[in-house]
Amino acid sequence: MLANIRVVLVQTYHPGNIGASARAMKTMGLTDLVLVNPRCFPDPEASRLAAGAEDVIDSARVVTSLKEAVSDCVQVVGASARLRSLPLPHFDEPEAMARELVDNADDPVALVFGRERFGLTNDEIRCCSHQVSIPANPGYGILNLAQAVQVLAYETFKAWRQRPESDYRQPRPAEERQPTREQLEHFHEHLSRVMRQSGFLTQPHARTETQLQALFARAQPSRKELSLLRGLLRSLEPDTAVTRSTSEDDRT
Amino acid sequence: MLANIRVVLVQTYHPGNIGASARAMKTMGLTDLVLVNPRCFPDPEASRLAAGAEDVIDSARVVTSLKEAVSDCVQVVGASARLRSLPLPHFDEPEAMARELVDNADDPVALVFGRERFGLTNDEIRCCSHQVSIPANPGYGILNLAQAVQVLAYETFKAWRQRPESDYRQPRPAEERQPTREQLEHFHEHLSRVMRQSGFLTQPHARTETQLQALFARAQPSRKELSLLRGLLRSLEPDTAVTRSTSEDDRT
Numbered sequence: 001m002l003a004n005i006r007v008v009l010v011q012t013y014h015p016g017n018i019g020a021s022a023r024a025m026k027t028m029g030l031t032d033l034v035l036v037n038p039r040c041f042p043d044p045e046a047s048r049l050a051a052g053a054e055d056v057i058d059s060a061r062v063v064t065s066l067k068e069a070v071s072d073c074v075q076v077v078g079a080s081a082r083l084r085s086l087p088l089p090h091f092d093e094p095e096a097m098a099r100e101l102v103d104n105a106d107d108p109v110a111l112v113f114g115r116e117r118f119g120l121t122n123d124e125i126r127c128c129s130h131q132v133s134i135p136a137n138p139g140y141g142i143l144n145l146a147q148a149v150q151v152l153a154y155e156t157f158k159a160w161r162q163r164p165e166s167d168y169r170q171p172r173p174a175e176e177r178q179p180t181r182e183q184l185e186h187f188h189e190h191l192s193r194v195m196r197q198s199g200f201l202t203q204p205h206a207r208t209e210t211q212l213q214a215l216f217a218r219a220q221p222s223r224k225e226l227s228l229l230r231g232l233l234r235s236l237e238p239d240t241a242v243t244r245s246t247s248e249d250d251r252t
Numbered sequence: 253m254l255a256n257i258r259v260v261l262v263q264t265y266h267p268g269n270i271g272a273s274a275r276a277m278k279t280m281g282l283t284d285l286v287l288v289n290p291r292c293f294p295d296p297e298a299s300r301l302a303a304g305a306e307d308v309i310d311s312a313r314v315v316t317s318l319k320e321a322v323s324d325c326v327q328v329v330g331a332s333a334r335l336r337s338l339p340l341p342h343f344d345e346p347e348a349m350a351r352e353l354v355d356n357a358d359d360p361v362a363l364v365f366g367r368e369r370f371g372l373t374n375d376e377i378r379c380c381s382h383q384v385s386i387p388a389n390p391g392y393g394i395l396n397l398a399q400a401v402q403v404l405a406y407e408t409f410k411a412w413r414q415r416p417e418s419d420y421r422q423p424r425p426a427e428e429r430q431p432t433r434e435q436l437e438h439f440h441e442h443l444s445r446v447m448r449q450s451g452f453l454t455q456p457h458a459r460t461e462t463q464l465q466a467l468f469a470r471a472q473p474s475r476k477e478l479s480l481l482r483g484l485l486r487s488l489e490p491d492t493a494v495t496r497s498t499s500e501d502d503r504t
Binding site: 020 | 279280399
């Protein structure tokens with residue numbers, strides 16, 4: 001499905017921006033890049049900035065018009081920082097755009113980015129079915145080309161990930177095993193016992209116990225951390241202290 | 253409130269990345285940049301890639317440790333592509349991170365980005381209160397520094413924008429005025445009349461009328477477009493046609 005989501009760059013001036021856009025695409029799982037009349041391509045600067053996404057650059061197709069780039073697409077979203085000049089449906093939220101794009105991506109769909117300086121012409125916007133803008137600082141809202149690609153590719157990836165068929169799992173280390181309720185209970189009993197034995201708590205069911213239980217609930221200690229804490233408690237218990245002072249006594 | 257959201261770049265290698273990060277920040281309304289031991293700063297390449305965000309570069313502070321950069325902060329979020337090495341609270345979703353960051357931004361808060369090649373050291377991660385990762389292609393998930401800044405700044409701006417005190421309005425041209433319900437009703441009456449007069453509709457309350465009403469409801473024509481459509485209908489009305497054919501008759 002991500003394979004059906006095409007990125008189209010129209011008449012890019014700096015080849016480095018093509019490379020950086022390819023990298024941005026690849027970080028978000030997009031691979032289909034089409035270039036409309038790039039000023040300079042292929043170019044070593046494009047490959048250099050692709051930095052690991054050379055495969056996206058190498059398989060990019062070059063065409064001579066936006067129409068040609070998107071004629072097989074069922075949805076074509078023009079990214080435009082300019083105010084809308086045509087009454088195309090307009091997404092103010094890239095997130096909403098991405099959800100719809102992914103919904104339509106059983107067939108080819110496209111995200112279209114204009115020239116660095118002046119974006120898309122009105123004729124090119126007419127090749128689009130929708131427009132999207134990236135919300136930004138009203139006083140300085142112009143993202144660099146590759147950064148606009150990054151933001152929209154990121155939203156697209158997020159939307160795709162939420163679909164059950166994406167089968168996406170956040171790569172992460174095996175979670176620390178969580179303690180059982182019983183293990184937690186034993187810990188809190190142990191803690192209360194130590195606090196009583198030390199004379200810190202003098203009455204039963206003190207509010208302090210509840211407060212500490214809440215604190216540890218927020219910290220969500222793993223099983224390993226809980227066993228660390230119990231070890232600490234054991235070393236603080238008066239019984240242990242007695243044993244230790246006994247052995248010290250023995251030594252004297 | 254955005255003024256309290258600091259971006260900290262740790263030991264950046266390429267000065268161009270500092271410039272591009274400053275630009276990314278400014279597009280999302282962030283201005284407080286702190287550099288920990290940058291390899292090369294100030295540098296013309298940083299200013300060149302700032303491209304309009306030179307003010308962010310010019311007011312950037314340089315410090316010698318991450319601790320110094322964040323000591324006044326109430327929340328410090330380390331952006332890390334690496335698997336978590338310390339049991340800090342970890343945001344898998346930049347969106348959730350941004351909401352919390354903005355919630356805390358009555359006091360200074362920080363987003364911390366590590367070195368281009370190897371991110372943050374464990375000692376530096378210990379200066380953070382939280383970690384965040386950007387969801388990405390498991391096979392190629394390393395965003396360029398400035399692009400990681402762009403994505404997290406974008407999420408931060410989105411979160412800020414949703415707060416009532418942001419008073420943010422999407423800059424957009426004055427909306428085309430929408431037609432009143434009465435104007436829409438007149439249009440649909442006109443359309444039905446033309447369809448009947450032409451013989452296209454032969455029975456009252458045809459399903460076709462309902463279908464066309466739904467279609468125009470989806471298209472949400474502006475007042476101007478509606479008047480265009482009514483002009484078209486007028487030109488198609490048999491009465492007008494009669495007049496035209498009459499005048500043609502006259503001519504023969």
